[in-house]
Amino acid sequence: MHKVIAISREFGSGGRSIGHLLSVKLGIPYYDSEIVDRMIEKTGFSKEFVNEFSEDALGRTWMEAALVMRDTKGSSIQDQLWFIQKDIIKELAHNGPCVFVGRCADYILQQEPEIECISVFIHSSMDDRVERIVERYGETKESPKKRLRDKDKRRSTYYQYYTYTEWGNVHNYMLSLDSGKLGLDKCVELIANVFQ
């Protein structure tokens, strides 16, 4: 039995940075683009194509495609990618302790025997997140609040579609942390404490 950390995060809450910092602090792998690389390898699809149907894809387009673009067995491209991604996440998690960010890893790994999944939700107030994304990604034509809401909506739609549970619902996570109030370093410290 070994531990794996699976982080879900609101856009702009610094969840990805927390994942990176944890990976360095604990000396365990961090999986993000690695998963996309493996999906490309397994399917032969392009990186753009895989990303287009991932958790950050445009909500409405994603949902329309998920419901309409089905093959003769009733399975959509999204479904196929979901199953491939699920297998890759399980495979990586079984290799040993590691950190995942996003991709419903918390849900996927919760039922796995031999793995103790530390599921974490990182959130932060709208004001804190606005400050963070403007500092990180700069200003765009779209207001930062709209960008945040759109991205959260996409992640939430994706999560709900495949897990039948609510993204950000406190009951789905072992720990939920307000990164704006606690600071990224304190979040890393707390999660590391549970891991060790």
Added chain:
Amino acid sequence: MHKVIAISREFGSGGRSIGHLLSVKLGIPYYDSEIVDRMIEKTGFSKEFVNEFSEDALGRTWMEAALVMRDTKGSSIQDQLWFIQKDIIKELAHNGPCVFVGRCADYILQQEPEIECISVFIHSSMDDRVERIVERYGETKESPKKRLRDKDKRRSTYYQYYTYTEWGNVHNYMLSLDSGKLGLDKCVELIANVFQ
């Protein structure tokens, strides 16, 4: 500026025990029945009467009374008790670092200058909570699940009525912890880490 811990908790999640343990570990006061005592002192009401209109009061009866039993200024007994309780919580919190469990203290203290409120939500799966309440309070005619749902419903109604925000919504808390998965001692350790 000093820190105060305010714990909200699902019934049977061990939130009250966590509050007690924190108080001992950190050497700071824990306020629970102390608040009722002060309310009795201020109002002259009986203990039973104060408890009858508190957060654990019967949901429907409480709500009916809250809406119907109003004086000429439109204020119900619940409202009056709420304002008295609010003042007592603020007063105690201003005296120095301490731990509160329930009574919307997290909401009341979040806006207070000079106080850094560590707001915590303690939750646990239905199965873990059933096990805990049967062990602690024994079997009753009512099924444990019904008892849990009723009590949570009362706390949630009370919280929502006075704070206009959702009880157990991840965004209202600095930390939310699954006490069933983490264990009470680990919860105490994590909250103490944020306090220190």
